[in-house]
Amino acid sequence: MAVQISPSILAADFARLADEAAAVPNADWLHVDVMDYHFVPNLTLGLPVVEALRKATSTPLDCHLMIADPDRWAPQYAEAGAGSVTIHAEAAKAPVRTLREIRAQGARAGLALNPATPVEPYEDLLPEIDMLLLMTVEPGFGGQKFLDLVLPKIRRARELVSRHGGRIWVQVDGGVDAGTIGRCAEAGADVFVAGSAVYGASDPVAAVDELRAAATRARG
Numbered sequence: 090m091a092v093q094i095s096p097s098i099l100a101a102d103f104a105r106l107a108d109e110a111a112a113v114p115n116a117d118w119l120h121v122d123v124m125d126y127h128f129v130p131n132l133t134l135g136l137p138v139v140e141a142l143r144k145a146t147s148t149p150l151d152c153h154l155m156i157a158d159p160d161r162w163a164p165q166y167a168e169a170g171a172g173s174v175t176i177h178a179e180a181a182k183a184p185v186r187t188l189r190e191i192r193a194q195g196a197r198a199g200l201a202l203n204p205a206t207p208v209e210p211y212e213d214l215l216p217e218i219d220m221l222l223l224m225t226v227e228p229g230f231g232g233q234k235f236l237d238l239v240l241p242k243i244r245r246a247r248e249l250v251s252r253h254g255g256r257i258w259v260q261v262d263g264g265v266d267a268g269t270i271g272r273c274a275e276a277g278a279d280v281f282v283a284g285s286a287v288y289g290a291s292d293p294v295a296a297v298d299e300l301r302a303a304a305t306r307a308r309g
């Protein structure tokens with residue numbers, strides 16, 4: 090699968106979200122970080138903002154739910170028109186049911202793992218998902234430093250996914266920039282979230298192009 094870039098609006102100006110979405114027409118997705126002050130010590134936005142953003146842009150929304158009760162809320166994000174909805178393995182109590190409900194609403198279903206959460210215990214869930222999100226920072230805040238210790242897990246995730254037919258995308262999220270994206274791509278990631286590296290750049294379009302080129306080069 091070709092490299093995909095998903096700029097995170099966490100690093101955008103929340104007062105001008107429609108303009109910020111329009112600022113990256115070359116992005117494959119818009120990454121929407123939903124935080125609830127419970128699963129992570131930060132609060133961002135919820136369903137009404139996702140509904141408004143969906144109407145404001147044709148770029149598909151990649152919703153990353155960092156919330157304590159994804160089983161209750163995730164299907165509603167799919168219903169609101171998100172193209173992809175990702176729940177955290179550490180938070181979901183009924184992941185099989187929730188992932189199936191996301192898919193039943195027509196969205197891609199994602200499973201996210203914190204840096205210290207191993208991938209192997211979730212192998213049996215792979216048939217239920219379309220994307221595995223590997224956090225490369227502790228979730229909760231943008232602008233953190235990329236954690237190299239996740240690189241071996243990206244490799245193991247790519248191996249597992251390949252064994253299951255290679256249909257599942259491997260996404261990395263946190264501290265991804267022109268300096269770190271190559272290592273992620275080389276390890277097997279194919280979808281790259283970047284907040285600060287895109288919205289903190291003077292030319293967000295050029296930043297997306299540069300990230301895509303660096304990841305594509307690293308994959309060889």
Ligand SMILES: O=C(CO)[C@H](O)[C@H](O)COP(=O)(O)O
Nearest residue numbers: 228229231232263264284285
């Ligand atoms: O999920 C997230 C944080 O929990 C964000 O998507 C991530 O941190 C992106 O921001 P940056 O590229 O600045 O690290």
Ligand SMILES: [Fe+2]
Nearest residue numbers: 122153262282
């Ligand atoms: Fe995220």
